[in-house]
Amino acid sequence: MKIIVMGAGVIGVTTAYYLAKQGAEVVVLDRQAGPGLETSYANAGELSYGMTSPWAAPGIPMKAVKWMFMKRRPLFIWPLISPTMWKWCVQMVRNCNEDAYRLNKGRMVRVSNYSRDVMPDLIAETGIDYEGREQGTLQLFRTKKQLKGSKADQDILAEYDSPYEVLDRDGCIAVEPALAEVKDKFVGGLRLTADRTGDCRLFTIALAEKCAEMGVEFQYGQSIRSIAIENDQVAGVDTEIAGRITGDAYVCALGSYGPRVLNPIGVKLPVYPVKGYSVTLPVTEDQYAPQSTIMDETHKVAITRLGDRIRVAGTAEIAGFSNRLGPHATDTVKHVISDLFPRGGDISRAEGWTGLRPMTPDGTPVLGPSKYSNLFLNTGHGTLGWTMACGSGRAVADVVLGRTPEISFDGLTADRYAR
Template sequence: MKVVVMGAGVIGVTTAYYLAKQGAEVTVIDRQSGPGLETSYANAGQLSYGMSSPWAAPGIPMKAVRWMFMKRRPLFIWPLMSPVMWKWCAQMLRNCNEESYKINKSRMVRISSYSRDVMPELIAETGIEFDARAQGTLQLFRTDKQVRASKADQEVLAEYGSPYEVLDRDACIGAEPALAEVADKFVGGLRLTADRTGDCRMFTIALTEKCVEMGVNFQYGQPVKRIVVENGKIAGVETEFGGRISADAYVCALGSYAVNVLNPLGIRLPVYPVKGYSVTLPVTEDAFAPQSTIMDETHKVAITRLGDRIRVAGQAEIAGYSDRLGPHATDTVKYVINDLFPKGGDLSKAEGWTGLRPMTPDGTPVLGETHYDNLFVNTGHGTLGWTMACGSGRAVADVVMGKTPEISFDGLTAARYTR
C-alpha cells in the first residue's frame, strides 16, 4: 500500500515510522526544509503522561479573567475580528464543566497512556537518542491554596492509575536539589513519577533517519495546496512545486494548518493555533540547574533539563496564525527560570522561539478515519503532541493499514464534531 503523510513534525514522522514498519510505501511531504521545524522544534520537552488534561476545566473561565490582569500572565487573547477564533473560544467555554472535563480527560489519558507504553518499544527497536531522562515532573506550588487545589488533580490521577507523590518543601528539594537556593518561594509540590523528558526535535530528526533507512521518501519544501477529490475518493495531494502526489491512502498530520486543506473537503475540525513561547539556554552549573521538569503552577511555565541545556516554555496566546517573536515575548519564561534557578543557566545566551499548538476546544486530538475512505487525520494534540506522538502515530497507522488498533477510537475521530 502506498501512503502519503502530510507533515514532517513529530506526529507525521511517528505515523510514517509505524506505517513503514507494517510494510507501507510511505511518502512524507512538508513545506519546511527538514523535519521538526515547526511546533516540534523547541517545545517544553515534557512527556506529560500524568498531566494529560484538557485546558477546558471547571473554574478555568474565572482563572482566565484573573490571568489577564497578571503582570506575567500565562494567557493572552488578542481581540481579533475573527469569527473562527471567537467560535473556538465559545466551544472551549462550553467544555468547562465537570461532566465534559471527565469525558475529555479520559479520552486524552487513553492516548497518552498508550503512548507511554509503546514508546519504550520504539526506542529499543531504533536505538535513537534524544537527551531523554526518566525523573518525573515536579508541579511546584508557591501557595497553600495551590496545594489544596491539587487534591482534585490527585483524585483524577488516582482514578486513571497515574502514579504521583505529594511533596512538602524539603521533599521538593530532595527531588530538585537546586531549589534549596529559593526555598522561600514555594511551599510544596506534586511529583508525577511516570513522566519523562526529552528533546522532541532531536527525536524527530533521529526517527526520520530511521524512516529513510526503512525506505520512507521525504519531500521537503513542498507546501500542500489542496487535497484532490475524484469520484468520492482522495485522488492525490497537490503541492506548490511538485505537482500531484498520489497514493492509496493519505494521512493529514499538518497540525494547526490541517484545517486549511480539510475545510474545502467538508471536514470542519475546530483546531485552532494557540501560540506558545520558549527559550533554550546552556547550563552553567549543574548543581544549580534543574534535573528533570518543574512546572511552575503560578505562571504555567515548564522548566526542563535537556542534556547540557535548559528549555523553558509556556504561555498561551490566542492570536491567529501569527508566528512573530516580539522583543519582549519571552519575558515571562525568562523571569521564571531566573526566579527559580538563578545560577543554573546563562540567560544572556538564551535562544527564543515561538510555535503554534494545534488545539481543539475539548483538548482531545482528532485521530483516524474521515468520511473519505482513504483519508485519515492525526492532529489537534495541542500542548501534548510530543507526549502522544508514539501512541497516536501507531494507532492511526494501524487504522490506515486495516488493522484493529490496540486502543478504542471512541470519541477520538472527527465524527464527534459532526451534528
C-alpha cells in the same frame, strides 16, 4: 500500499515509522527544509503522561479573567475580528464543566497512556538518542492554596492509575536539589513519577533518519496547496512545486495548518493555533540547574533539563497564525527560570522561539478515519503532541492499514464534531 503522510513534525514522522514498520510504502511531504521545524522544534520537552488534561476545565473561565490582569500572565487573547477564533473560544467554554472535563480527560489519557507504553519499544527498536530522562515532573506550588487545590488533581490521577507523590518543601528539594537556593519561594509540590523528558526535535530528526533507512521517502520544501477529491475519494495532494502526488491512502498530520486543506473538502475540524513561547539556554553550573521538569503552577511555565541545556516554555496566546516573536514575548519564561534557578543557566545566551499548538476546544486530538475512505487524520494534539506522538502514530497506522488498533477510537475521531 502507498501512503502519503502530510507533515514531518513529530506526529507525521511517528506515523510514517509505524506505517513503514508494517510494510507500507510511505512518502512524507512537508513545506520546511527538514523534519521537526515547526511546533516540534522547541517545545517544553515534557512527556506529560501524568499531566494529560484538557485546558477546558471547571473554573477556567474565571481563572482566565484573573490571568489577564497578572503582570506576567500565562494567557493572552488578542481581540481579532475572527469568527473562527471566537467560535472556537465559545466551544472551549462550553467544555468547561465537570461532565465534559471527565469525558475529555478520559479520552486523552487513553491516548497518552498508550503512548507511554509503546514509546520504550520504539526506542529499543531504533536505538535513537533524544536526551531522554525518566525522573518525572514536579508541579511546584508557591502558595498553600495551590497545594490544597491539588487534591482534586490527586483524585483524578488516582482514578487513572497515574503514579504521583505529594511533597513538602524538603521533599521538593530532595528531587530537585537546586531549589534549596530558593526554598522560601514555594511551599510544596506534586511529583508525577511516570513522566519523562526529552528533546522532541532531536527525536523527530533521529526517527526520520531511521524511517529513511526503512525506505520512507521524505519530500521537503513541498507546500501543499490542496487535497484533490474525485469520485468521493482523495485522488491526490496538489503541491506548489511537484504538482499532484498520489497514493492509495493519505494521512493529514499538518497540525494547526490542517484545516486550511481540510475545510475546502468538507472535513470541518475545530483545530485552532494557540501560540506558545520558549527559551533555550546553556547550563552554567549543574548543581544549580534543574534535573528533570518543573512546572511553575503560578505562571504555567515548564522548566526542563535537556542534556547540557535548559528549555523553559509557557504562555498561551490566542492570536491567529501569527509567528511573530516580539522583543518582550519571552519575558515571562525568562522571569521564571531566573526566579527559580538563578545560577543554573546563562540567561544572556537564551534563544527565543515561538510555535503554534494545534488545539481542539475539548482538548482531545482528532485521530483515524474521515468522511473519505482513504483519508485519515492525526492532528489536534495541542500542547501534548510530543506526549501522544508514539501512541497516536501507532494507532492511526493500524487503522490506515486495516488492522485493529490496540486502543478504542471511541470519541477520538472527527465524528464527535459532526453534530
